[in-house]
Amino acid sequence: MAKFHSFSFPYLCLAFLVCFILIHASPAAIDEPTGLVDKVCNQTSNYTFCVEALYSDRRTPDADSYTLAFIAFGVAYANANSARDYIAELLKNTSGQDYHSRLEICGHDYLRAVSKLEEAYNDLNSETFFGLAKLAGVASKASDHCQDAFRGISSPPLGSRNGDLKRLCEIGAVIAKLFTGSS
Numbered sequence: 001m002a003k004f005h006s007f008s009f010p011y012l013c014l015a016f017l018v019c020f021i022l023i024h025a026s027p028a029a030i031d032e033p034t035g036l037v038d039k040v041c042n043q044t045s046n047y048t049f050c051v052e053a054l055y056s057d058r059r060t061p062d063a064d065s066y067t068l069a070f071i072a073f074g075v076a077y078a079n080a081n082s083a084r085d086y087i088a089e090l091l092k093n094t095s096g097q098d099y100h101s102r103l104e105i106c107g108h109d110y111l112r113a114v115s116k117l118e119e120a121y122n123d124l125n126s127e128t129f130f131g132l133a134k135l136a137g138v139a140s141k142a143s144d145h146c147q148d149a150f151r152g153i154s155s156p157p158l159g160s161r162n163g164d165l166k167r168l169c170e171i172g173a174v175i176a177k178l179f180t181g182s183s
């Protein structure tokens with residue numbers, strides 16, 4: 001009996017250690033998306049992307065739909081703004097005429113996206129919800145337009161940025177519909 005105990009105690013320790021490692025090594029710190037996040041992300045084209053994007057903000061675990069709208073449009077805005085800065089950098093560095101003019105198209109697209117997302121943010125601030133989905137749609141179209149501008153180019157300079165903005169806008173549009181009731 002004593003032998004059994006002296007064997008089982010380290011065994012138990014090891015079991016706990018393994019559990020501890022498994023829990024703490026699991027990807028990201030997203031324990032379990034909230035019901036609201038689950039509901040929103042389930043209506044988007046990429047659930048994982050949606051959950052990761054929303055959980056990039058530490059308010060998400062406690063967010064109601066209003067706060068979640070701020071988070072979604074905030075992330076989309078930050079993304080578009082950073083892409084716009086990046087395009088401006090690329091424009092400075094690029095000498096090829098064809099490439100330059102494609103980049104300029106994207107520069108305009110992202111300018112439009114940033115301004116629409118800014119408008120959405122202001123709408124949220126004044127609790128004006130009816131235009132949100134449309135603004136997200138316009139910003140999303142801007143990313144499509146930029147993507148088209150580099151059609152046929154083997155390694156488009158914006159990489160995944162267009163796709164990211166498109167999906168972020170999609171999240172914003174889904175949340176916007178929580179307020180306007182259409183779905």
Ligand SMILES: *[C@@H]1O[C@H](CO)[C@@H](O)[C@H](O)[C@H]1NC(C)=O
Nearest residue numbers: 035038039040041042043044
């Ligand atoms: C998620 O979406 C699927 C279909 O798109 C639907 O059948 C399911 O009920 C949804 N689940 C939740 C929790 O909303």
Ligand SMILES: *[C@@H]1O[C@H](CO)[C@@H](O)[C@H](O)[C@H]1NC(C)=O
Nearest residue numbers: 045046047048049050052053
């Ligand atoms: C969905 O998003 C995740 C996380 O960003 C990404 O790893 C995955 O490739 C995406 N899936 C599709 C089908 O685009």
Ligand SMILES: *[C@@H]1O[C@H](CO)[C@@H](O)[C@H](O)[C@H]1NC(C)=O
Nearest residue numbers: 086087088089090091092093
């Ligand atoms: C632009 O060129 C500078 C100097 O060559 C370089 O440091 C910078 O990383 C480049 N920017 C981009 C976005 O390629």
